Amino acid sequence: MVATDTQGYVYVLVSPNCDSLKIGGSDYPPFKRLKEINHSEPYKHWGKWELADFRQVRNWRKVKRSLHYAFRSRLNTRLPHQKELFRISLKEASDAFHAVDEDEIIGKPKVDRMFYDAPFRDYLQQLFVFAGLTHWLAYQGAWTFVLFPATEGGRYFTLNIGPHEVAFATLNRKSRPTEHMILTDCLILDFDEVAVWLAAHGGKTVAAHYQTAWPRAVCVHFVGDFATAAEFLHLPGVRRALIAYWHDALFDLKDRDKTSVYARFHHYNAVAKLNEYIAQNP
Structure with missing residues (x-):
């Protein structure tokens, strides 16, 4: 898709110190615009503003x-x-945003495709909640989520933190089942249950091959459907190892005010829709 000088974002903000909602627009992501609004005239007087929808x-x-x-x-x-x-x-305000002309929404077909595939949607819900990405919505761009990227062989999604992947799932083919990769801290190697489970699901753990990965990074690979992937998330030690790497990496990017080189590919509408689904299905 070719970008235009009017491509951007519309958003609605709320504040406990104002009895009105702010509806605005911007060339750049609302999380960045929100910081400006909370520190500039005239709106800072009625803040602190928070993002409600976009x-x-x-x-x-x-x-x-x-x-x-x-x-x-x-x-x-x-x-x-x-x-x-x-x-x-x-x-x-939310009803009005839902009623925006579908031709104006960027990436809507991919978002619809994600939600038509219920097992895929539910796995993403669990991954986002389990890994705590729902607490990092204000730092989208430091982490990126791309739906159905045009990679060789095809993928359902790719998640990046900073310059490298931390999770992906390949498209299911007749000759090749879906492969999952989740990057975690090496403390996952301390849990025997994980090793046993991976052996039963064509899986393995290998040192991360990304040059930009931290020294403790381990890539976990296995095959199976999304119900199988969700089962992996709930194994002993997985959440601890996942958060240990993902959150440390995110805090580092936040402290250095860095964004991912893949930020321009990040699918904001997909994250917004997924976050809405998570709020409705806790």
């Missing part, structure tokens, strides 16, 4: 105008020097 769209100025027009009679005119605060409920 969409990545082909023409954010057009979509923002249509949202503002839809709620024009609800504009909060009591608060000075602003034109983006509306006296509406979060449900009204």
